[in-house]
Amino acid sequence: MNLGCGNGPQAVFKYRPTTDDLIPEANKAVTKTLTDDFGTPEALVAWERFPINYGGVKGTVASTEGPSGSITVALEGDSSKISKNASLLWVSGSQAGGKSAETNVKGFNVETKTLQLASGSSTPSVGDRFVVGFGEDMQLGRVVYMKNCMHCHGVTGDGNGPTGKFLNPRPRDYRNGKFKFTSTQSQEKATRDDLHRIIQYGIPGTYMPSFLLLGERETTAVVEYVRWLAIRGEFEKRFVEELTNDYSQTAIKDSTDKAEKSYLEKKKNKEEAEKPLNLSKAIKAAGTAFKKYVDDKELDGAVEETANLLASAWTQAETPEVLIIPTSQRVEDTLESRERGRLLYMSNTTKCYTCHGPTGRGDGAATEDFWDKPGTSVKYPNRGLHDEWGNPLKPRNLTSGQYRGGRRPLDLFRRIRAGIKGTPMPAFGDTVLKEPQVWDIVNYVMSLPYQPKQPTAVKHPAEVVANNEEKPAN
Amino acid sequence: MHWWFPGDGNAYSTLGGKIDDLFYLILVIVSVTFVGTSAALGYALWRGASIKSDEKVWFSHGSHSLEVIWTIVPSAVLLFIALYQLDVWAEYRMKGFAKEKDGSPKVITVVAEVTARQFEWRIRYPANGKPLKPTPQPDDIYSVNELHVPTGGLVSITLRTDDVQHAFFVPMLRVKQDAVPGKMIPVWFDATMPGKYEMLCAELCGWGHYKMKAMLVAQSADDFEAWKDKASAEQFDDGYRKPAE
Structure with a gap:
């Protein structure tokens, strides 16, 4: 390099x-x-123990009859990836693990499924497994x-x-x-x-x-x-x-x-x-x-x-079992739903407001505290939250309209369900909040960037909408 | 003839052809000048070297008429270029603000807000059937490093930058415009053919400048609307799928 x-x-x-x-x-x-x-x-x-696709095409020897050095094989993958002079590694059979475990491929005939091995390589037996172009x-x-x-x-x-x-x-x-x-x-x-x-x-x-x-x-x-x-x-x-x-x-x-x-x-x-x-x-x-x-x-x-x-x-x-997939549709994004979401946001069940702030600006009280380093009683030298890597971390300003993990409602749903790994954003799972409640919070959070600039504590929903249409907040 | 130009050499915008013509005009002028001055210089060298000892030397230094000639001729050439290109420049930078000749307002589709940042392009489109607002709207559609525009007619983007100076450059359309911090710059152009065009940053903006490669996708108006619908559906996906019965 x-x-x-x-x-x-x-x-x-x-x-x-x-x-x-x-x-x-x-x-x-x-x-x-x-x-x-x-x-x-x-x-x-x-x-090989780890589930990593190191690359290469796996296959089994189907027949060794034919001209010397050429074998008929059954491939488990895309044969177009086999390049000339690619290396071939025997995974099972008499040659596996030994000195002659690795050889080169001269060519591959797609129609007859015959693999031409480099001259000098010994003939395998039927059923031997191999990888071409491993890694x-x-x-x-x-x-x-x-x-x-x-x-x-x-x-x-x-x-x-x-x-x-x-x-x-x-x-x-x-x-x-x-x-x-x-x-x-x-x-x-x-x-x-x-x-x-x-x-x-x-x-x-x-x-x-x-x-x-x-x-x-x-x-x-x-x-x-x-x-x-x-x-x-x-x-x-x-x-x-x-x-x-x-x-x-x-x-x-x-x-x-x-x-x-x-x-x-x-x-x-x-x-x-x-x-x-x-x-x-x-x-x-x-x-x-x-x-x-x-x-x-x-x-x-x-x-x-x-x-x-x-x-x-x-x-x-x-x-697929570990994926978070909603079992119900997003609750319709109505003012009532947003209001329910807001009340949950401000409730002590979720405590969203302690970090993200009562108005969603990421300026909750938690950002002013000194916090312990995880597993110790030593405090971080700076105020505010920290992530698992020890870096200072600001709670997201939800009014900015920027979503790091994606802006789909699905993404926000998953953030609330599973939290943000390695950060103080907790996972609410499916016990604390029921699915419709999560959707209510999603609806509320997604409406935050478009609220009027100086939201008062309580405002008639209709007024919010009227304001919103006139001058969208930045 | 255009083989040395970006892509397959052809300009895929109406104005692009005119910009190419200007390029060739200037190329011809400088080529003639270069060949002419080189020949004159060569002649002077050859003539000076082969001069006979008894020949009388001609001193040109301080020749008033020569100085007048080489002042007036280049000035005339430059003035010609300045006047000749005015129309193209006006069309590229001014005429979008002006009305059509018959007094009707110019039809320019404002497609998107393109925000450059280190080191990517973030793009915000209004929802189908809505105009682009200067501030984000709940139903806006977002994409990154992929600018979709409809073909057949002038389109305009609002160019911004989040951090340092960048430049929006689509070589095959011959469009280039700096993005300046704190400014929203309208850039209008058209794409004559549907297709994918390379879109780059043309202003050294930091160590990752080379990463700011993006794609401009020109589509027919129908395809463009269909793409926006698709992108919107993806963006507002709640992940719920009806279980198979």
Whole structure:
């Protein structure tokens, strides 16, 4: 990749600070696992356990009769994607996993369904499974990502690209596997369609532009690549979280400090006490413990568990059951419906007004408070809400008419149902609010950009309409 | 002959052909001037080098008549170009404000408000059968990076920018206009043929300038209305589908 004149810096997958904080033995094990299973930006590794379309056409050998090197096959996919000299990988059969597992394709005859293998490759047996051009989509996705996305989202997907730090709001850090605007239930991952939509239409009000003309193949490929990056990032996060308590330098330092303190205390009280290990010895001891952890196959178990968890979460996101689809039509957008919506908005059931403000300007009382960092009692230094990534976050000004996750009534419905993932916008689910009530709120919210500029607390609905038609508010 | 122009070389707007003609006129003038001055320079060099030692030199420096000639001739050429192009310029920038020759108001369909921002084009259309208002309306239709316009007749867009200076450029229609912060600039043009035309930003607007590639879709008036209906239905989709019985 060239930046300006000459070569730019080499692209690398950066590790999290928590990974770097691990003791050397654990750090080595984690980085080795990540490199073995995910590769580097230059040499990607496709871990087949995850539901990612790495690209390629799968098939089975139907018959090996005929001239040598040519086999009749049954393909499961688009045969037009088979290019000359594409690589062929044996997935099952005698050659799978061995030295001759990979060979090249000389050509493919669509009519007779015969695949001409490169000379010198041994003949497979009937029923062997193979992939032609494995990983092609993944490589395309990487190229598209490096050209269009990396500048803000970073090579690793940490939202820390060269431009990233100058943007407000900050680019998404995919590495905890969360995307804000999705069509799925609150605990679920994003679907391919969600990411596809965001790439095509962008996010108004942020720096995410529309890539409508990228091309269908490129968009699909980059969606897979981003999903893969999100899985890689979350894998690292969860895997390291398993180890942090016992094998991070900070944790060891904390415990030795504590032990030292209690030792001194006991000594002061003239009690009997054993001198605790100093830091370097404690780290060494942890290293020995880690070796045992590895020998007991607990490390492999952690890898297995994390991978299983992620694979099933991302597989589940593609099932129709997790999609939020209204079971009733949008309630007719009448003044009565909007009024019902307004009362719900101002009620303590929803507490919408505490963040979005009584007039919907995103200036609720919550924006003036100091909030705790999640999981701690430490407060953020700035007033106002923050998202899971630690960035300051303003509640949406509902009068601006800009909707980041889409302006369809369906999109607003989903925002209320599932919340906005990773932000204080809660998911109301289907228990707190009944479906017609959600639609009432949607109707009210969608009417907000067109209210007169200075809405008074109570106004006769007819008056609102009259004003609205005369001079639409900006 | 037009092979070096954008797209297939043809201008797909009425005014575009005239702009091309002006381009060729200027190209001919500068070509003649370039060839002429190069030839004169070449002659002077050759003549100077081959001069015999006993020949008398002619000093042209300070020649009043020569200076008058090379002042008046280019001025006349420039004045000619200035006057000759007036009509095209007026049609591009002024005549949309004026009435037709018979006094009737000019028919220009105001299609959309096009807002450029780093690094995309956001477009707002009025609902079918309604005029474009300066402020958003509840039934407006939105699209991004895809400007639809009807063919057959002048259309106009209101050009704005959300941040820095951008330029609206449709090479195949020969339309180019800067978008200036704080201004709403009307741009009128027509598309003679239905089709998809490249639409770009022609003002370096930041590091992602190259990403501001969009598409102008010219459709017959009927197709345009149908597209707006479809886009509106999509935009107001509540996601509810009747269960299959």
